[in-house]
Amino acid sequence: MTRTKKLLITLLFALLFVAVSVIFFDWMTASAAVYTAEEIFSFRNITGYQTQALDDFNRPVFAVTTKSGGEILVNGDLSGDFSLEAGSSNITSYMLVFTDSLNGNTLAIDAKVAGSKVVLSLGGTLEGENIEISSVTVSGGTKVKYIFEPAALAMKVEDIHGTAYTLSEPTGLPISGFESYSVAVKIVSASEEGRFDIYSLCGYDCIVKSMYSSSEFKPSVYVKAESYAVCGEPFSVPVAKASVLGGERIEKINAVVYENGTKKASGSVPSELKQVTFDAKGSAEIVYTATAKSGIETIYTLKLSILEAGEVYNTFVPDGNTEDITIGTNTEVFLPYVVNSSTLNVSEAAYYPSLVYIIGPDGTFEDFSGAESAKAQKARFNKAGEYTVTFKDRSEKGNALSYQIMVEDELVGLDGVMIEEFYEYGSDFIMQPAKLYYKGESAEAEVTAVAPNGTQFHSNFIFSMGGIWKLIYSAELSGGEQKTELELTVYERADGSFSCKTSSVGYETLADGNSGVLLTSPADEEIVFERTVDLSSAKVNMETYTTEPNEGETFLHIKDRNPNGSFCLIDFNVVNTDAATLDYSRIYIRVTDVYDEENYFEIRIADGAFAGAGGMSYIRARAVGQSFSGLDVRNGKYGQQGAEELKPTQDGFNESGGFLMSYGFQKSGSEHKREDSFKLYYDNQNKALFAISGTQYCSLICDFDDPRFSSILWDGFTTGEAVVSIRMGNISNSAKLIVYSVGTYDFTSEYLQDKEAPVLELDSSAATSAYALIGQPFPVFEARSFDKNYSKVVVKVYQGSEEISVENGYFVPQKPSVYTLAYYAVDAFGNCSETIYVSVRAQSPGKGISLTVENKETAALLGRIYYAPDYEVKGASGVVDSFFGWRKKGEGNFIQSTDGMIRFPETGTYEVIYKVIDYLGQSTEDSFEVIVTETDVPVVESNFSFYKMMFTGEAFGYEIPVLPAYIYTAVGIEQAEESIRIYDGDALIETLQPGDIFSPDHKYAGKTLTAKYFVEGSEEDFEYSFIVRIKEEGNKQGYFLQDENVSYSESESSQPIFTMSENGGFSFVKELLADNFSITFYFPEGADAFGTVKLILTDSYNTAESIAISFKKRGGDIVASTDGVNWYDCAGDWNSSAGLFIGYRSAGKKFVDSMDSSLGVPDFTTDGRTAFKGFSSGKVYFRLETIGVTSPVSLCVTEINNQQMSVTTDRTAPELFVFGSYPGYDIGDTVTVLPAVAGDVLHQYKNLTVSVFTGSEKFPVYIKDINGTEIRDLPADKEYYFTASAYDSYTVLYTCYDTSERENKKTLSITIAVSDKEPPVASLIQSTLSAKVGESINLKNFLVVSDNVTPEEELIIDISVRQNRLREYAEEDGSYTFLSAGKYYIDYLVRDASGNLTLLTLAAEIR
Secondary structure, eight states: OOHHHHHHHHHHHHHHHHHHHHHHHHHHHHHTTEEOHHHHEEEEEEEEEEEEEEOTTSOEEEEEEEEEEEEEEEEEEEOSOEEEEEEEEEEEEEEEEEEETTTOOEEEEEEEEETTEEEEEEEEEETTEEEEEEEEEEOSSSOEEEEEETTTTEEEEEOTTOOEEEOSBTTBOSOOOOSSEEEEEEEEEEEEEEEEEEEEETTBOGGGSSSEEGGGOOOEEEOOTTOOEETTSEEEOOOOEEEETTTEEEOOEEEEEEETTEEEEEEEETTTOOEEEOOSSEEEEEEEEEEOTTSOEEEEEEEEEEEOGGGOOEEEEESSOOSOEEEETTEEEEOOOEEEEETTSSSTTOOEEOEEEEEETTEEEEEEEEEEOOTTOEEEEOSOEEEEEEEEOTTOOSOOEEEEEEEETTSOEEOOOOOOSOEETTOEEOOOOOEEEETTEEEEOEEEEEOTTSOEESSOEEOOSOEEEEEEEEEEETTEEEEEEEEEEEEOBTTTTEEOSSOEEEEEEOTTSOEEEEEEESSSOEEEEEEEEEOTTOOOOOEEEEOGGGTTOEEEEOOOSSOTTSOEEEEEEEEBSOTTSOSOOEEEEEEEETTEEEEEEEEEEEEGGGGTOTTOEEEEEEETTOOOEEEEEESSOTTSTTTSEEEEEEOOSSSOOSEEESOOSOOBBTOSOGGGOEEEEEETTTTEEEEEETTSOOEEEEETTOTTTOSSOOOOOSSSEEEEEEEEESOSSOEEEEEEEETTEEOSSSBOOOOSOOEEEEOGGGGTTOEEETTSOEEOOOEEEEOSSOEEEEEEEEETTEEEOOBTTEEOOOSSSEEEEEEEEEETTOOBOOOEEEEEEEEOOOSOOEEEEOSOOOEEETTSOEEOOOEEEESOOSOOEEEEEEEETTSSSOEEOSSSEEOOSSSEEEEEEEEEEOTTOOEEEEEEEEEEEOOSSOEEOSOBOOOSEEEOSTTOOEEOOOOOEEEEOSSOEEEOOEEEEEEETTEEEEEEOTTOEEOOOGGGTTOEEEEEEEETTOSOEEEEEEEEEOOOTTOOGGGEEEOTTEEEEEOTTOOEEEEESSSEEEEEEEEEESTTEEEEEEEEEOTTSOSEEEEEEEESSBTTOEEEEEEEEETTEEEEESSSSSOEEEOOBTTSTTBEEEEEETTTTEEEOTTOOEEEOOSBOTTSSSBOOOOTTSEEEEEEEEESOOSOEEEEEEEETTEETTOSSOOOOOEEEESSOOOOBOTTOEEEEOOEEEEOSSSOEEEEEEEEEEEOSSSEEEOBOTTSOBOSSEETTSOEEEEOOSSSEEEEEEEEEESSTTOOEEEEEEEEEBOOOOOOEEEESOSEEEEOTTOEEEGGGGEEEEOSSSOGGGOEEEEEEEETTEEEEOOTTSEEEOOSOEEEEEEEEEEOTTOOEEEEEEEEEEO
8 A cells, every 4th residue: 555545545534524523512402402391391290101103003102191180391481382283092081271471361171072072162361251262063072283373362172083163263363462372281081091192282292202392493483463654654563472392482572664665674573673663555564583592593474464544444343233222311331342353453353342432512532532442341320321332443544433422311221231243042131130210219110021922931941943032120219110121033053953863963064164054964864944834825936847758748847047036945065074985875855744744745866876967966856645757858959949858857766857957976075165055945826846966957856746647646745834855865984964954944144034024914804895884893904924033913903093902802983984994914022024904994874784685595404405585685795694504393402504505304384594604793684484394205316336247047136236226204214115017028027125236148149138226106117227248268358349430350369459450449348346446558550540539437326436448659658637737647558468557546545557646636527527536336347349440450458457358267366345444443442344346357256255353364353333233254245343352463354255167255454453552651750850971870860751551661752852953862871971061952752662752951050
């Protein structure tokens, strides 16, 4: 190695030694400034701590183990912003306390931990007085980040997800200061193993190290944020305060001032730099530099707007009245607390207390000559005169807020009574004692509170309704009662009227700022908005809408994309938590009649993702008794007139169909914008529902009284008053929905506002032709008011300009004149309707009312209808009520006839009377006698129907029906004697009596026979023709009677075929069971060679009971109509052998298709005049005919009443129909066993019996009727009665057979369950409960229960605890721990084995 190389190596080692020495020296120097945990924190009463611990989720923490009473203090005084991220385990309560180093005021966050929830309440002390500010609940875990910004007067928290909550008020914290402050964590309640985990302090995670350098901590700077500057005026440079974690205070802080970008001044604040004057309007910056001992710096920049003095504008926010008032001498007045922002502020959103001045006749009030506004400030006005109260910005620049107080000696003065800006519905009000002052005297006042509806309270009370309440203070002064009134405004919370069991309801503002009531449901349950929604005047601005594919049909329609002026039933948005998943996929909204909970309509909204229509929703609706249906838009886009086909779609096997709305559930968070919300509109007159979302066209969803949507037409609500409920279904995660409005209730503000006038309803027609009588009381006309809150009608009467007194609904006119009645409605908030005026003329009493009855009939025949004669009324005042009635002469009261017809029950002399009474109560009457005599001529009812056809043979015996022919005698009503003669032409075959069985002989086959009824006492004969045929097994032709132009044949499978070349048809001439009647047919030939097919059903006994339904093709589909106007889609295909199925259902009196979808309910019989009420005999004949035939048509019948027409052997059992239905029964009730009727298509039926038993059909225990007869195989054509003597299931079994060789058997079993309907008996051992926070109580101990059937130990008891509409459930054993103070309500729900419920509520006061 050369000398040169050795020298280089020596130099390298020397340099390395120097470098290592420098590094070691720097490390030693730094270690001298190393902080340990004790230098950051001080501890009291703790067990220990660990600097490198892990929490339950393996996150690094600084962990302090402590018992109750432990304290963790941050060393030194701090300045500037502060944050602490902390969690806990086995700690149920702790406090985070900030103490102002200058004045001792405190801010304290009280944290109550309950599982994964933390309830945080912010309060403090101000000049020794306790204050409460706000509270919030965070969930998801105990980890909470606390953020304190003293310069901005803000206190915030963040939950584990980073969601922020503000604890300070909108105008900031009510305590200013905290330029320097101390921080302490105080453990209030913890177990032996309690642990407080600190994740970060002031944004530093370094506290998890065992030791760390002070150089890691930057100074924290405080500068008051509300600094301002005005050009040309001296500006005091704000003094900054700074600190460093570990207790270091920075005394010297330098600043540089820039004016409009140019350096203006610099120096240490405040020793070198105290004031600066800005020369020009613009902007300024003050850049502060705070340097720690470690040398690390923090630069803080304060930005200002430099304004000219005239540009200063202040925004004032008072919490009470600032309108001019007039008061009495010595009145003490509470001043509003006023804060303001100013254009002088760094942040125009920053608010701070204003300065208050009061100037009166004697100058400025000493206590109010620039004092800072504060809550509960009051001033007494001892001298009459005019006073001005002024609030100014603390710079005393810019505009001010002022109002006048006039003080008068003649008015009553009142001690200061603290009145809040408003009160919450349901909150307590404590009566405040006060003195009254009047003319130099004073006395303690009595106080009365008056609710808007007039209810009075004389002691502390709860606000039971929203509106304007009154406080009336009164006392005896100066020889008389003196009083003065104050007004209290009461609002209900927007979320205050929703009720639910397990869901939560609360007013929320979502991230994008849209506000409303947020409904959160963990499970499928109903959430009810308990306020009444008045739909009586609900109206939608609409028009009819015609489309070409609908062949001229019209639908209701709204073309306006934003239907202003239309009644919005509900406005809402889905709130989904994750865009990748669907929290839920169904919304059900039900609107229920207030007076009939069984009367409602409801809407079903289904997210379209299940049907491949993501981002869309299917909407359908229905009224009670209907299936869900909705308008389906096909082959076009809704809103393009004439392009699309509109088709009501009803429920099938899935939930797709109906209107497809451009609105999907699957959006994360609150991505549904407010303007894109889902709105439902309702029109009460048309009973129609519409929907809109965003800018989509508003569409008709369902018309509840349009037969195209349902054959069961809805009649609407009793009065239009309804309750709205919401249910979220198919929930996979917690379901959320934000509601913006329901009806006229707006939830976008936290409190329900009412600025709408009530609706006044006055039937002015009542005043038509009404007059008053001088000197006699005149009843004012009745009127009603409607409002979402309480409202009342006010009526005043005037004669000219003079007001006339109205007492108890009457006024007394004293002179002949026209009197004006002025009506208006006023609601609880003082909103008034428009005034309606009605005029009434007063006149002297004259002849009064008179009545003339014309054309009096004085004779009548027993059993015949007597019709009321015409009458005329003169001289009446207003509307006239009439009474037409009768009675046996001299016997009892008159019996009213409401239809103007009388059928006298017996012979004799009757008095018939007309009575009329007018609006004034003036009445008159006219009566006359009617002599009723009897006649032996019977009254024969029309519309009787005899058999159309009879088969020969013993298997077909026909019971001869009774022709209704009645003789009315003094004894009673009797069926007239009658005989029936069967003729073959003129040849008598047989003479029969009603009830006899007639079986035609084979020799009469093919003939038409005649049944002649001879009624004793009647000169008329009643004839009915029928044909006789031989029943041959397999031959169907004998059952049909076709028109002459219609030929009969059979298919290869023996099905009847009818062929016609022109209009014609055929009848089935054997009676069939009406209930579940059905026929299936198709057209083997000529399916398009006719216009319509008509099916006619006629009662087998009463020919007047006849209905029809027609069918035709439209656009390739079959449609049906019962009235020729409304056509329904009909499932089926008459071009194929599958055929078209048509049925009739007695329940609902409707025709149905193969899907059991309604095809219409006939309102009238075929005569077009008589209302159709069903088939009274329970049996029908049918006729089927084709109309508009253009070429040969063949119609094949494949099935009738479930009887296949292809069979050659009858293997089908008869059908049964029970007249009526069995309702629910209670123990001890008398049960009516209903009669039944049977029918068979190809044969007769026989042996129709009924039995009633308990137990099984194999081992029955037969029941006896009330006469002791065992109900076992008794004839089923009559009623029987038995007593339900036990809680049991009773089986009613109907049985019958047909007359075929197989004797096919039919049974119908109906179960009557007699169950316990009596709810459990439950009582509370005390009316209220008092307990302490943290105390675990077994709530079952306060409840005593029993039941008439279910043993006490088997009763199910659910116990829930609610506070402020939040509900939690007790443990299964009944235990519950109260985590915070306040009022609670404990709900006990007791349920027996039959499901009967009893609900009790216990009030609790937790200290």
